[in-house]
Amino acid sequence: TLDGELSTRASHVFRARRDGSALESVMAGGMDNPVGIAFTDTGDLLLTCTFVHHPAGGLRDGVLHAVPGALFGKDHPPIHEPAHLWTAPTLMPVMVDLGPAAPCGLSVTKSESMGLYNRALSCQFNLRRVQAHALRPAGSALASDTTDLIVSDFQDFHPTDAVEDADGSILVVDTGGWYKLCCPSSQMVKAESLGAIYRLEKKDAPKVADPRGLKIDWSAPDVALASILTDARQAVAARAASTLSKRGAIKELARVAGSPDASRARRLAALWAIGRSPVPAATDSLVIFCSQEDPLLRLVALRALASRGGDAGVESASRLATTDPDPGVRRAAVERLAACRNPSVVPAILKAMGATDGPSDRAWRHAVVRALVLCRAPAAELDRAWESARHRALVLTVLDQSGQLKSLEKVLALVASPDAGEAAVGRWVLSRHNEWDAELALRLGAAGGQPRWLDADLLARAASHPEGKALVARWLAESERRDLALDAVAKVTGAFPKEWVDAVGALMAGPAGPARGKALALAASLARRKALPAGWSASLEKLASDDSTPAAARLAAIAALPVPSGTVPYLAKSLHRDRPQQERQLALEALARAKPAPEQWDILAAALAEASPTDISRILELFGPKAGTPAGLALARALGRPELSQKVPVAAVRQNLAGHGPEVRAAFEPVLAKLDPGADAERKRVLVLLAE
Numbered sequence: 222t223l224d225g226e227l228s229t230r231a232s233h234v235f236r237a238r239r240d241g242s243a244l245e246s247v248m249a250g251g252m253d254n255p256v257g258i259a260f261t262d263t264g265d266l267l268l269t270c271t272f273v274h275h276p277a278g279g280l281r282d283g284v285l286h287a288v289p290g291a292l293f294g295k296d297h298p299p300i301h302e303p304a305h306l307w308t309a310p311t312l313m314p315v316m317v318d319l320g321p322a323a324p325c326g327l328s329v330t331k332s333e334s335m336g337l338y339n340r341a342l343s344c345q346f347n348l349r350r351v352q353a354h355a356l357r358p359a360g361s362a363l364a365s366d367t368t369d370l371i372v373s374d375f376q377d378f379h380p381t382d383a384v385e386d387a388d389g390s391i392l393v394v395d396t397g398g399w400y401k402l403c404c405p406s407s408q409m410v411k412a413e414s415l416g417a418i419y420r421l422e423k424k425d426a427p428k429v430a431d432p433r434g435l436k437i438d439w440s441a442p443d444v445a446l447a448s449i450l451t452d453a454r455q456a457v458a459a460r461a462a463s464t465l466s467k468r469g470a471i472k473e474l475a476r477v478a479g480s481p482d483a484s485r486a487r488r489l490a491a492l493w494a495i496g497r498s499p500v501p502a503a504t505d506s507l508v509i510f511c512s513q514e515d516p517l518l519r520l521v522a523l524r525a526l527a528s529r530g531g532d533a534g535v536e537s538a539s540r541l542a543t544t545d546p547d548p549g550v551r552r553a554a555v556e557r558l559a560a561c562r563n564p565s566v567v568p569a570i571l572k573a574m575g576a577t578d579g580p581s582d583r584a585w586r587h588a589v590v591r592a593l594v595l596c597r598a599p600a601a602e603l604d605r606a607w608e609s610a611r612h613r614a615l616v617l618t619v620l621d622q623s624g625q626l627k628s629l630e631k632v633l634a635l636v637a638s639p640d641a642g643e644a645a646v647g648r649w650v651l652s653r654h655n656e657w658d659a660e661l662a663l664r665l666g667a668a669g670g671q672p673r674w675l676d677a678d679l680l681a682r683a684a685s686h687p688e689g690k691a692l693v694a695r696w697l698a699e700s701e702r703r704d705l706a707l708d709a710v711a712k713v714t715g716a717f718p719k720e721w722v723d724a725v726g727a728l729m730a731g732p733a734g735p736a737r738g739k740a741l742a743l744a745a746s747l748a749r750r751k752a753l754p755a756g757w758s759a760s761l762e763k764l765a766s767d768d769s770t771p772a773a774a775r776l777a778a779i780a781a782l783p784v785p786s787g788t789v790p791y792l793a794k795s796l797h798r799d800r801p802q803q804e805r806q807l808a809l810e811a812l813a814r815a816k817p818a819p820e821q822w823d824i825l826a827a828a829l830a831e832a833s834p835t836d837i838s839r840i841l842e843l844f845g846p847k848a849g850t851p852a853g854l855a856l857a858r859a860l861g862r863p864e865l866s867q868k869v870p871v872a873a874v875r876q877n878l879a880g881h882g883p884e885v886r887a888a889f890e891p892v893l894a895k896l897d898p899g900a901d902a903e904r905k906r907v908l909v910l911l912a913e
Contacts, residue, residue, distance in 0.1 A: 222244045222245050222246065223243055223244065223245045223562070224245065224562075224595070227246065227304055228302075228304055229246075229249070229299070229302060229304045229305065230298075230299040230302065231249045231250060231251060231299040231300050231302065231305060232249065232250050232251065232252050232253070232254070232255050232270070233246045233247075233248065233249045233250075233255075234246070234247045234248050234255055234258060234266070234268065234287065235247065243530070246290075247266060247287060247289060247290075248266070248268070248285075248287040248288075248289070248290065248291045248292070248293065249291075249292050249293070249300065249305055250270070250273065250285075250291075250292060250293030250294060250295075250300065250312075251273075251293070251294050251295040251296060251297050251299055251300040252270040252271060252272050252273045252293060252294065252295060253270075253271045253272035254270060254271045254272070255268055255269075255270045256268075256269045256270055256271065256324055256325055256326075256327070257269040257324070257325060257326045257327030257328075257343070257344075258287075258327060259327045259328050259329040259341060260329060261329055261339055261341070261356060261363075262329070262331070262339050262485070262486060262489045262490070263489065263517055263520050263521055263524070263549075264493070264520075264521060264524045264525075265286060265288075265356075265363055266286075266287040266288075267284060267285065267286060267287065267316075267327060267329065267341050268284070268285045268287045268327070269282070269283075269284055269285075269324035269325065269326075269327045269343050270282065270283060270285060270293075270324070271323060271324065272295055273285065273293055273294050273295055273315055274294055274295055274315070274318075275294075275295050275296075275297075276321065279318075279320050280318055280320065281319070281320055281321045281322075282318075282319045282320065282321065282322045282323065282324050283315040283316070283317055283318050283319050283324075284315070284316050284317040284319065284324070284327070284341065284343055284354060284365070285313075285315060285316055286316040286362055286363045286584075288313070288362060288552075288584045288587060288588065289556055289559075289588070289591070290306060290308075290559075290587070290588075290591040290595075291313040291584075291587060292305055292306065292307060292308070292312055292313060293312055293313050293315070294312045294315075296312060300312075306590075306591060306594060306622055307618075307622060308586065308587040308590040308591055308618060308622070309583070309586065309587065309590075309618065309646070309649075310645055310646060310648075310649035313583065313584075313587065314583060316354075316363060316364065316365055317343075317354055317365050317367055319343070319345060319348075319352075320348070321347055321348075322345035322346070322347050322348045323345065323346035323347040323348075324343050324344065324345050324346070325344040325345070325346050325380070325381040325382065326343075326344045326380075326381055326382035326383060326384075326394070327341060327342065327343050327344070328341070328342050328382075328383055328384055328385060329341050329342070330342065330385050330391075331385060331455050331459070331486065331490075332385060332388075332389035332455040333389070333455075333484070333486060334388070334389030334390075334423070334426070334429075334455075335389055335390070335391065335421075335422070335423060336423075337353060337391075338486060339356060339486075340353045340354060340355055340356075341353070341354040341356065341365070342354075342370065342383040342391070343383075344380040344381050344382055344383050344393070344394075345380070346379045346380065346381060346396075349372065349373045349374070349375070349376075349378045349379065349380070350369055350370075350371060350372040350373070350380070351369075351370045351371040351380050351383050351393060352367050352368065352369055352370060353367070353368050353369075353370045354366070354367050355367075355368070358548070358549060359582065360548050360580050360581070360582025360583075360584065360585060361548035361549050361551060361552035361580045361582055361584050361585040361588070362549075362552075362582060362583070362584035362585075370383075370391075370421070371393060371419075371421065377397055377398040377414040377416075378395055379395060379396045379397065379398070379416070380393050380394065380395055380396075381394050381395070381396050382394040385455075386420070386432075387429075387432035387433045387454070387455070387456035388422075388428075388429040388432040388454075389422075389429070389455065390420050390421060390422035390426075391420070391421040391422070392418055392419070392420055392421075393418070393419045393420075393421060394416075394418055395416040395417050395418070395419065396416045397414040397415050397416025397417070398414030398416075399414070399416075429454060431454075431457075432454055432456060432457075433454075433456050433457070433460075434449075434452075434454065434456065434457035434460055434461075437449070437457065439460070439464060443465060443468060443470040443473050444473070446461045446464055446465055446470075446473075447461070447465065447470070447473035447474075447476070447477070449461045450462060450465070450473070450474070450477045450483075450487060450490075450491055451477060451480075451483050451484070451487045455486070458486075458487055458490060459490060462474065462490050462491055462493075462494035463494060463497075465494060466494035466495070466497045466498040467498070467499075469498055469499070469500035469502065469503070471495055471498060471500065471502045471503055471506050474491045474492075474494050474495050474498075474506075475491070475495060475506050475509075475510075477491040478491040478492040478495065478510065478518065479510070479513065479518075485517065488515075488517075488518065489517060489518070489521055492507075492510060492518060492521045492522065492525070493521060493525065495507060495510075495525070496521070496522075496524075496525025496526075496528065496529065497525075503529075504526070504529060504531070504533045504534075505533075507522045507525050507526050507529075507533070507534065508522075508526070508533055508534045508537060510522035511523060511526075511534055511537035511538070511541065512537065516545070516546075516547035516549070516550050519541065519545065519547070519550045519553075520547070520549055520550050520553050522534070523537075523538060523541070523550065523553040523554055523556070523557045524553055524556070524557070526538070526557055526560075527553075527556055527557040527559075527560040528560075530560065532561060532563075534557060535557070535558065535561060535566060535569075537554075538554040538555075538557040538558050538569070539554075539558065539566065539569035539572075539573075540554075541553075541554040542554035542555050542558065542569060542570070542572075542573035543569075543572050543573045543576050543579075544576075548580040548582070548585065551573065551579060551580055551585070552580065552584060552585050552588045554573070555570060555573055555585075555588045555589055555592050556588055556592070558570055558592055558596070559588070559591060559592035559595045559596060561596065562595050562596055562597075563596055564596055564597050564598065564599060566592075566596055567593065567596050567597075567598045567599070567602055568602070570589060570592045570593055570596065570598075571593070571598075571602065571606050573589065574589045574593075574606070574611075574612050574615060575606070575609065575611050575612065586615060589612075589615055590615055590618050590619055590622065593615075593619045593623075594619055594622050594623050597623070598619060598623065600620070600625045603616050603619060603620055603625070607631065613631075613634075613635055613638075613643060614635065614642060614643045614646035614647075617631055617632065617635055617646060617647065617650055618646060618650070621650045621653065626650070626654075629651075629657050629660060629661065629664070632647050632650050632651050632654075632657075633647070633651075633664075634647075635647030635650070636648050636651060636672075636674040637672065637674065644674055647674070648674055648676075648679075651679065652678070652679065655682060658682050658683045658685065658686055658689065659683070659686040659687075659688045659689065661679070661683050661689075662683040662684075662686060662688035662689035662691075662692045663688050665683070665692060666688070666691070666692045666695070671701070671702050671705060675705070676705075677705060677708035677709045677711070677712055678709075678712065680692075680693065680705060680706070680708075680709035681709040681710075681712035681713050684709055684710075684713055684718070685713070690718050690720050690721070691720065693706050693709055693710065693718075693720075693721060694718075694720040694721055694724055697710070697721060697724035697725065697728075698724055700736075703728075703736055704735070704736075704739065707725075707728075707736075707739045707740065707743060708739075710725065710743060711742075711743050711746055711747075714750075716751075717747065717751065717753075717754060722754045722756055722757075723756070725740050725743065725744075725757070726754070726756050726757050726760060728740035729741060729744065729757060729760040729761065729764075730760040733771060733774065737774065738773060738774060738777070741761075741764070741774055741777035741778055741781065742777050744757060744761060744777065744778070744781035745777045745778075745780035745781045745807060745810060745811075747781075748780065748781045748782070748814075749810070749814075753781060757781075758782075760778075761778045761781050761782050762778075762782065764778035765778040765779045765782055765788070772795065772800070772804050773801070773803055773804050773807065776792075776795060776804055776807035776808055776811065777807050779791075779792070779807075779811045780807050780808075780810045780811040780814070783814070784811050784812070784814050784815035784816075785815075786815065786816060786817055786818045786821060788811070788815070789812070789815055789817045789818075789821045789824065789825065790821070790824055792808045792811050792812050792815070793808075793812075793824050793825050793827070793828040794828075795807075795808035796808055796809070796828045796831075796832050796833075796836060796840065797828075797831050797832070798831055798832055798833040798834075798836075802833075805833065805836055809836065809839050809840070812825070812843055813842075813843065817852075819851040822844070822848075822851050822852045822854075822855035822856075823855045823858065823859070825840075825843065825844075825855070826844070826855045826856050826858065826859035826860075827859060828840065829841075829859060829860075829865055829868070829869060830859075830862075830864050830865055830868070834868075837868070837869060837870065837873070838870070838873050841856075841869070841873050841874065841877050842877070844856040844877055845877055845880065846879075846880030846881050850881070850882060850884055850885055853878070853881045853882075853884075853885030853888070853889075854884070854885060854888055856877070857885065857888040857889050857892050858888075860874065860889075860892045860896065861891070861892050861895075869896075871893070871896050871897045874889075874893070874896065875893070
């Protein structure tokens with residue numbers, strides 16, 4: 222690529238010249254599928270994609286405004302590979318969240334005949350709709366006001382493309398019911414549901430004559446073709462612009478692009494045609510348009526110059542990046558400078574970054590960091606920018622992402638900032654450098670006190686070094702820093718450090734209180750992964766066997782020990798819905814490691830009747846195939862009682878039953894017939910049909 226070899230598992234949109242040269246990644250992300258792309262009239266790239274979020278809270282798919290070099294979700298390992306530039310601790314925002322829509326085709330309308338000019342149209346397979354996204358500026362980026370264009374309640378309507386025809390009408394492609402992979406709204410092949418292509422047009426709209434200009438003599442001289450650059454027929458005007466661009470007719474195109482009498486659509490189309498023209502005069506014309514009064518023309522001229530490469534327009538871009546009143550133009554100017562990939566433009570980028578009246582939105586900050594990294598900003602210039610005390614978060618990000626951050630000083634200065642945004646960037650950069658963990662532990666030990674930015678994750682990582690282990694051991698004995706030390710200890714993997722054994726054991730043997738509670742919770746958590754230090758056993762056994770021990774402490778002690786069957790009745794009582802959630806959780810953890818006697822499974826099954834609905838599934842897991850036949854039979858007996866028939870989810874019962882033997886499955890047949898009579902009737906009908 223333009224920036225060297227790229228090895229990546231992330232999703233990307235790439236671009237290159239027609240001969241394959243100048244390959245570069247336009248954007249990257251952790252989404253499953255980048256699906257449709259489209260460009261606005263000002264050259265902004267839009268993208269539909271699936272799983273830009275981990276599915277939760279109604280979020281999943283989306284429409285993105287893919288600013289150059291942006292990194293989007295979802296957040297998982299591929300986007301954390303070294304090849305990907307992070308310009309902030311967070312990923313770029315999604316322009317339009319669609320939910321589980323399975324978005325497909327995306328287009329941007331070019332005609333004004335439907336009143337939808339420059340609207341993005343997204344087709345959403347799962348949700349059976351096409352939406353129109355009206356774009357508007359949001360800082361230096363775009364936002365959207367979204368409305369439904371087409372919605373169907375027919376379950377086999379699955380729109381996958383919306384394309385603007387030459388007369389300005391919208392063609393919508395419906396694939397029907399043949400596709401059945403992945404999408405939850407299309408689970409069965411329905412070959413009879415053929416789909417269709419629909420046309421959406423204005424009611425009583427006049428017929429457009431020769432909408433594609435097939436009757437026009439396209440070999441006519443430049444002057445003749447220039448006269449139709451403003452033709453009301455969008456396809457005709459576009460073909461005229463393309464033809465004149467290939468001929469290098471820059472004067473004719475520039476005349477329309479600069480005409481206040483031409484529409485926005487025709488002016489911008491003519492200017493893009495100049496940008497595509499291979500003749501040198503096109504570059505000179507674009508530089509002139511950087512000084513146009515209309516900000517949209519300045520914006521397009523800068524983007525066209527960036528795509529052409531070279532150094533043309535750098536002086537204009539340097540000026541506009543700092544002084545232009547339009548935030549979008551300022552960002553485009555910085556992106557034009559970034560396309561140079563030359564350290565000579567770094568002073569102009571830093572000046573734009575430091576302008577007091579500049580943008581502050583996420584896309585702008587991203588553009589500045591990306592430009593400084595691509596242009597290989599020297600450390601000396603970045604150090605001078607740091608000293609100015611403005612935008613230190615951006616400077617630190619550039620130093621980090623360009624591999625020029627060699628010490629802790631700047632990071633520690635930023636994490637201590639009273640500005641929450643700066644402190645968050647400092648914390649993020651610190652988390653990326655585990656080579657400083659030992660030094661960090663030494664500094665923390667020497668400084669005294671507990672800095673507000675220090676959390677259990679950082680302290681646990683530092684504790685992987687001898688210096689950190691010693692620091693945590695010391696803090697475990699200090700009441701004011703003990704809580705953080707215990708939280709860090711809980712996050713440490715591997716063998717439990719001997720330096721901490723006595724300190725944690727003393728807390729477990731000490732008086733009741735928050736410190737003992739945390740130490741016991743730590744022991745219960747560690748017991749799930751490893752054998753506990755022998756020195757803790759006496760304290761844990763004493764607490765577990767003492768009826769006077771507070772319930773939470775006793776349950777934690779039981780969960781930390783090899784669970785004797787004699788504690789099962791006590792643990793079953795602790796599952797009651799009125800007990801605190803922490804106690805129920807500890808009881809479940811202990812029961813997961815217990816081995817109840819055959820007769821105790823009935824006691825445990827009876828606990829389902831008074832359990833919290835949030836615990837039912839976890840209790841059912843205890844009765845799985847590994848628990849054996851007595852457990853399965855006890856569950857069948859319990860579920861046969863009326864008080865449980867409406868409380869336990871049938872799906873969870875069936876899942877639990879799957880691995881059990883024939884004796885348990887036979888015991889469940891009459892139970893399931895009562896719990897799910899519809900399914901039982903269906904099963905009997907299938908058996909009859911098979912017999913016939």
